Amino acid sequence: MTRRSIYKFRLYVADDTMNSAQATANLHALCKSHLSGRHEIEIVDVFKEPQRAILEGIRMTPTLLRLAPLPIRRIVGTLMDTQRVLETLGLDTKVV
Amino acid sequence: MNHSRTIPREGNRVKLDHLSLPAALRKAPSGITGFDEITGGGLPRGRTTLLLGGPGSGKTVFALQYLINGARTYGEPGIFVAFEETSERIMANAESFDWKLAQLRKKKLLMIDAQPNFDLVQTGDFDLCGMLAGLGLQATQMKARRIVFDALDIVLAMLPDLSARRREIYRLHEWLVNRGMTCIFTLKASADNANSITQQPYGFMQFMVDCSVILNHSVVAGVSQRNMRVQKYRGSSFDENESPFVIGDGGFDVAIVRTLGRADVKVTNERVTSGVKRLDTMLGGGYYRAACVLITGFPGTAKTTLSGAFAEAACRRGERTLFVSFDSDGSEVIRNLASVGIKLDRYLKSGLLRMVSARTIVGSAEMSLVRIKAIASAHRARCLVIDPVSALSNSGTELAAHGVGQRLIDWSKADRITLVCTSLLNEIAEHSETDTPLHISTLSDTWIHLSYVVQAGERNRGMSIIKSRGTAHSNQVRELILSNAGVTLADIFTAGGEVLMGTMRWQKESAERVADEVAEVAGKVKLVTLDAQQAELEVRLKAVQTELLAKQLEKTLLARTTASRKAVILHGSVRMRELRGGDAPKHK
Numbered sequence: 001m002t003r004r005s006i007y008k009f010r011l012y013v014a015d016d017t018m019n020s021a022q023a024t025a026n027l028h029a030l031c032k033s034h035l036s037g038r039h040e041i042e043i044v045d046v047f048k049e050p051q052r053a054i055l056e057g058i059r060m061t062p063t064l065l066r067l068a069p070l071p072i073r074r075i076v077g078t079l080m081d082t083q084r085v086l087e088t089l090g091l092d093t094k095v096v
Numbered sequence: 097m098n099h100s101r102t103i104p105r106e107g108n109r110v111k112l113d114h115l116s117l118p119a120a121l122r123k124a125p126s127g128i129t130g131f132d133e134i135t136g137g138g139l140p141r142g143r144t145t146l147l148l149g150g151p152g153s154g155k156t157v158f159a160l161q162y163l164i165n166g167a168r169t170y171g172e173p174g175i176f177v178a179f180e181e182t183s184e185r186i187m188a189n190a191e192s193f194d195w196k197l198a199q200l201r202k203k204k205l206l207m208i209d210a211q212p213n214f215d216l217v218q219t220g221d222f223d224l225c226g227m228l229a230g231l232g233l234q235a236t237q238m239k240a241r242r243i244v245f246d247a248l249d250i251v252l253a254m255l256p257d258l259s260a261r262r263r264e265i266y267r268l269h270e271w272l273v274n275r276g277m278t279c280i281f282t283l284k285a286s287a288d289n290a291n292s293i294t295q296q297p298y299g300f301m302q303f304m305v306d307c308s309v310i311l312n313h314s315v316v317a318g319v320s321q322r323n324m325r326v327q328k329y330r331g332s333s334f335d336e337n338e339s340p341f342v343i344g345d346g347g348f349d350v351a352i353v354r355t356l357g358r359a360d361v362k363v364t365n366e367r368v369t370s371g372v373k374r375l376d377t378m379l380g381g382g383y384y385r386a387a388c389v390l391i392t393g394f395p396g397t398a399k400t401t402l403s404g405a406f407a408e409a410a411c412r413r414g415e416r417t418l419f420v421s422f423d424s425d426g427s428e429v430i431r432n433l434a435s436v437g438i439k440l441d442r443y444l445k446s447g448l449l450r451m452v453s454a455r456t457i458v459g460s461a462e463m464s465l466v467r468i469k470a471i472a473s474a475h476r477a478r479c480l481v482i483d484p485v486s487a488l489s490n491s492g493t494e495l496a497a498h499g500v501g502q503r504l505i506d507w508s509k510a511d512r513i514t515l516v517c518t519s520l521l522n523e524i525a526e527h528s529e530t531d532t533p534l535h536i537s538t539l540s541d542t543w544i545h546l547s548y549v550v551q552a553g554e555r556n557r558g559m560s561i562i563k564s565r566g567t568a569h570s571n572q573v574r575e576l577i578l579s580n581a582g583v584t585l586a587d588i589f590t591a592g593g594e595v596l597m598g599t600m601r602w603q604k605e606s607a608e609r610v611a612d613e614v615a616e617v618a619g620k621v622k623l624v625t626l627d628a629q630q631a632e633l634e635v636r637l638k639a640v641q642t643e644l645l646a647k648q649l650e651k652t653l654l655a656r657t658t659a660s661r662k663a664v665i666l667h668g669s670v671r672m673r674e675l676r677g678g679d680a681p682k683h684k
Contacts (some may be wrong), residue, residue: 014225018454022220046229054233058226059251074213078220088217 007031007039007089008068011051014046014061019078023062026079033089101459121582122331124172124242124278127165128158131349134326134335143271143330149311154322154343155282156186156312157193159244161347162280163380164195167204172241172278176205177227177235181209187380193347206238212254221256224264228271235275243272262300281305306330306657312338314439321460324350339500340462349466351503368413368479368514368570370525371405371438375544376584378561378570385543386512386564388505390537391484392519393546397557398583400519402544403481404433404440405583406516418477419451420468422487426451429483450475454487458476461500462486469507474527475495478513484516501536541565547578549597556597559585575601 011027013020022045031039046053046061057067066073066089079085122139132138139145139162163174178186185205190197197205210227234410235243245268252261283301302308304591308327322336331342367382370389376382383389387405391399400423410417419440421429430440431450442472443449452471454464465488473481488500508515517536534558542564549558558606560567575586582596589596590603596604 012226014223016231017223017225019221019223020225026220047232050229050233053226054230058230059212060222060224060254061226061229062222063226071218075217075219077218077222080212080220083221084217 005038005069007035007066008042009039010042010044010065010067011059012044012046012056012058012063012065017061020062022078023064026082026085027060027064030079030082030085034086115471117526125170125216126158127504128161128348128350128402129346130339130341131348133369134324134339134350135307135329136332139278139280140330140332141278142273143274143306144279144281144304145307145309146301146305147280147282148327149282150285153311154341154348155311156181156189156246157349158284159246159280159342160186160190161193163194163205163244164197165240166198166242167200172205172236173206174242174244174526175208175209175231175240176244176246177210177231178246179210179212179250182211183209185247190437192520194345195347200626202650203238205486206234206240208234208273212250212251218254221260224251224268228268231270235277236290237516240278242279244282246282246569247284248253248498249284265304266300285310302327306307309632316507342460342463342466342469343462344466344470346470347384351465351499364651369406369409370402371407371409372402372583372585374574375402375559377576378585379542379564380568382515384517384566385514387514387541388510388536388539389514389516389544390519390540391544391546392537394548397546397548398578399546400483401433401436401438401519401578401583402428402546402576403440403516403518405435407449407479408438408440408443410434411440411516413619414448415478416476417449417481418470418472418475419449419481419483420454421451421483422454423483424454425453430567435580437580445497450477454482454574464488465500465504465507468504471515473511478551479516480508480513481516481518482604483518484520486519502539505536505539537562542567549573549575549595549615551597552600554598554600558595558597 004085008096009027009031011023013024013042027041031041044052046058052058054089062076064075064079069090073088073090075085085091108498122141123135123139125132125138127138146160147155153282159441160176163176166174166273169227176183176186181189186337198441201265210232213613215321217472234240236286241536245362247289255261255264281301310327311319312323312325314323322341322343324341325338326334326336338349341348343349364385366385366387367376369376369382370379389403393399400421404419407417408656419429424432426444430444433440440449440451444451450471451586468480469481481502482497485501488504503518505515517540517624520538543562543563545560547558547560559571559576561571563569572588573587573595575595577584585603586597586601
């Protein structure tokens, strides 16, 4: 992967539950600090679009999908452990 | 409660429990044999039920069957959320039951795979809203009324702490209650302490749900024993005892001692023959239809033969009959019975009779009973022979076997099947005549006891009727005779207060026959002699009478001559005097 690659995220949330709100905030903060200017975030509310949750097999919320670059990665939870999230997303500082 | 409530009565007096009407509406029938009776109608409608059990206790089978019955019988589509096994595997396993799942899928039964991905990266707290959102849509689309969450513990184990688990369970619960779906959660409980579940991590669930059912699978004396117990049921009465159950071809079959609120079986005065004419006479006409007849005896006392005679008689009447033999193969039984003139093979060929060798039935007594019931109803049997029923007690505990005996009789009476059971008595056992292994003797209507009577160096088969409810019956001990002409009872011969049997009876019989002949001849001789004497006397009587007549004539003659002579003499002397003219006549 190159430094220039665009990161596409989709975050499945449930209404305005606490977990979902935290995850949303954490994702935005993380993108700002590590992927400034090269990320896209789509927020999907499972209650508003349950069909998409079914198709994607979303059981737990919040669930973060990294759609690009491939392969698709999934992280469940509030994304509070930044280091772990970065490792999973391939944004480990060493790699960067 | 609503005692004053008026229930519309139709023509015949229909008795309705005052609770039964609303309760029927409040409950979602599971369609599982026995369970609906235990709970008085099924699961609490629109509420949640917790199904607890150890590994292999049948949680998934129960839950799946509940959905299938709902979809097929009660028009309530259902969703099965599989957290542990994949839906493919569950469906494959379900193929072993006769549920014909394929035709139900998609429209009325939705299987959802929800196995967590254990490679899933997880940071921080999460909840189950994603699943609920999806389920909500699917439930609305298919109008689902029932839902099962199978192995809920799997998903709960992923939640980081107890408070999160509790929160998610309550979220789920609230979601279900709002949607008014009738739900089953299945949850693992360690096999041995299902009762102390409250101490287990998800114990709070037992307080949350409206109904809690514990499945137990244990091994007692080397025999698998399954039990079900309803632990709680809000707002409803239920059978609180453990009920044995088996998982058979049709799925769950819960054994219940007595159907709650079941009307008494209509009794009948109809008699059916025992197959032995003289036994019928002793019983005042035969067995009652739908009665339970117990034939006890030591090995070799012709228990099978007597029950075979009953089976043959039933077939001759054209009644479908099932003969369950625990001791030998069906063909052996038929051959052996043919030697005493009981010919069953033709009925076997015509399909009236079904022979089942129960040696092929393995498992607990409960299992055997379920099999027998299934075969009997498939055969539409009106008469049933179980030979011997004591074999049921060979596996499992005595208590379990007792329950089985009771249920066997309850079932046969309810289905109006005339049941003849033989029961082996252990010669060594203390209880001899007084008890049978299944305690069935107290429950049976007619109890015939066969024994060996040892007399004058011989063993002969004695038969007596120990009891026969509702029928007059002979108190006589009779000798049972088996010959190639059939089974019968010998005439009664008593001597010195003993009923004679075997050769002693035969001796007595022949002695009496000889004595009869002698007496008859002697009688004839006497008659002839008397005839002769009578004839002789009659002849003598005639002679004497004739003599008497002669004498009488002689006497008459004599009298007459005497009189005339006197007259002549008198007349002569007067005349003479006149002639002489000597004297004047006197008195002139």
